[in-house]
Amino acid sequence: MADLDKAIGPWRGTAMLLNIVLGAGLLALPGLAVKAAGSSAILVWVICAVAAVPLLVVFATLGRSFPDAGGLATFMKHAFGAPGYACATFLFLGAVAVGLPAIALTGGYYAAAVLGGPPTLFAALLIGGALMANLLSAEIAARVNAALASAILLVLVAVAVLGWVAVRPSLDTVTLVPQTLPDPPVLGLAVMMVFFAFTGWEVGANLGGEFRNPERDFPIAIAASFGIAVALYLVLAVIVVAAGPEGASEAPFAAIFGDRFGPAGGQAISAISVVMIFANLSAAFWAVSRMVYSAAGERLLARDLARLSRGVPLRAVFATAAVLLAVVLLAASGLLDLSVLLGAAGQNFLLLYAGAAAALVRLGSRPGHKVLGWLCLAMVTCMMAIRGPDGLYYPAILIAVGLGVAFLRRPRNSEATGGA
Numbered sequence: 001m002a003d004l005d006k007a008i009g010p011w012r013g014t015a016m017l018l019n020i021v022l023g024a025g026l027l028a029l030p031g032l033a034v035k036a037a038g039s040s041a042i043l044v045w046v047i048c049a050v051a052a053v054p055l056l057v058v059f060a061t062l063g064r065s066f067p068d069a070g071g072l073a074t075f076m077k078h079a080f081g082a083p084g085y086a087c088a089t090f091l092f093l094g095a096v097a098v099g100l101p102a103i104a105l106t107g108g109y110y111a112a113a114v115l116g117g118p119p120t121l122f123a124a125l126l127i128g129g130a131l132m133a134n135l136l137s138a139e140i141a142a143r144v145n146a147a148l149a150s151a152i153l154l155v156l157v158a159v160a161v162l163g164w165v166a167v168r169p170s171l172d173t174v175t176l177v178p179q180t181l182p183d184p185p186v187l188g189l190a191v192m193m194v195f196f197a198f199t200g201w202e203v204g205a206n207l208g209g210e211f212r213n214p215e216r217d218f219p220i221a222i223a224a225s226f227g228i229a230v231a232l233y234l235v236l237a238v239i240v241v242a243a244g245p246e247g248a249s250e251a252p253f254a255a256i257f258g259d260r261f262g263p264a265g266g267q268a269i270s271a272i273s274v275v276m277i278f279a280n281l282s283a284a285f286w287a288v289s290r291m292v293y294s295a296a297g298e299r300l301l302a303r304d305l306a307r308l309s310r311g312v313p314l315r316a317v318f319a320t321a322a323v324l325l326a327v328v329l330l331a332a333s334g335l336l337d338l339s340v341l342l343g344a345a346g347q348n349f350l351l352l353y354a355g356a357a358a359a360l361v362r363l364g365s366r367p368g369h370k371v372l373g374w375l376c377l378a379m380v381t382c383m384m385a386i387r388g389p390d391g392l393y394y395p396a397i398l399i400a401v402g403l404g405v406a407f408l409r410r411p412r413n414s415e416a417t418g419g420a
Contacts, residue, residue: 009212013221014228021200021229022153023280025099025342027273028106029197030240031252032339037190039178044190045237049230051383052198054376055353056226058360059201060219061369072356079359082409087402088355089295091348094398096288098336099196099345100281101127101327105338106250107277110270113254120332124325126278130285131321135312155276159253159269160235166260169242188387193339195346197233201226250338285320292316300405347384347391348398354380 033041062075072092076084104126108119115122181187201222239256240247246255253273258266293313296305305316330336354377361373384391 010217010220010224013217014224017201017221017225018153018228021225022156022232023103023200025103025106025196026156026233026236027253027277028109028250028338029194029342030237031247031249032342033190033194033237034240034252035248036193036339037182037187039175039241040181040187041190041241042174042237043178044187044194045233047191048195048198049233051379052226054372054379055357056201056222057372058353058357058376060222061372062356062360062363072352075359075363076355079362083403083406084355084359086300086406087399088352089300090398090402091352091355091395093291093295094394095345095348095352096284097323098327098341100284100288101324101331102338102341102345103277103281103284104324104328105331105341107274107281109250110254110273110277113251114267114270118332119250120328123328123331126281127321127324127328129278130282131317133282134286134289134317135314152276152280155272156232160232160239163239163253163256164235166256167239167242169238174238174241184386185388188383188391189339189343191383192346192350192387192391193343195350196342199346199349289313289317289320292320299409343391344394347387348395350380350383351395
């Protein structure tokens, strides 16, 4: 197999990671954090940022040691063989199966702020639009999604600047550590939900094989993109907390801009948000459908999903859309809500990070690597303990499915030895 072109340096890598990491969920997460944790919302963002640092060091270490397009799945396969690869795949697919509908619902709430009507209907329309965009040829879809993804950072920065001017936060309106903290389960759910904003670097690990000097440039790109992202996250979180009760909603910036700049301001930010959310959803849809296609090719999913039509994995695309629409339908029926979806996605990604830490413990060549891996595993254990056992049911089912599929794919002794 030919090697990938090694054309990525540290600053281009930083820009690419930011395009992957920064998502439209940020337009809902600050408001949901306030809704869940109240005045403790800023503390929740700080906890997630601090917890992400050692986990990203794990990714940087593995990425420079195993620069490969397989990313996290490759790390898990090196460390734990086929079962590790299967579990990582199902945990990741399980995360995006709830995370992408959450992004669509975010767009639904912003669309409803302008047009009225049920947010779930607009979420379904956004998924349908993303489906249509991904029926284009692979080359056209990739170019469109790359251009749209690059615009997300600019829009988020503009929202942060205008929001700061509108709200003018002060020490009187924002507190890092309030006098009263929420109950541990509530705080744990808020942490899992906000942690969704600190995901994406595990996808960026797939770029490791394309860095000119992965041992040096990949850690620089992770550190720089993390610093920029955290600064933006905290600014958006402070704006929403400082806005008071109007910020505690699924579409906080529509409420804030509508209050400060009149109905036209709220409608404008909602319209921009819907366009940006569609861009984010379309790009993510493209990536996930290809992961479904790849997993089917590895016999982790039905083989029919690995078929191509004019270079496009149409069956994987339609299967992805069906799953996302089913989750939105559950939200419409009241069985799920936006905070639950984001919390489930965040905890799945947190467990994937724990898997990477376990891989570092197993693969690390230096004592410091193993210490870092154990530190991250202990930290994830503490965070999951705060969340409580309720948060473990969904990932436990996905892990069980992964182990079951890996067992069924295991070659029989007669096959492995050529038979009697």
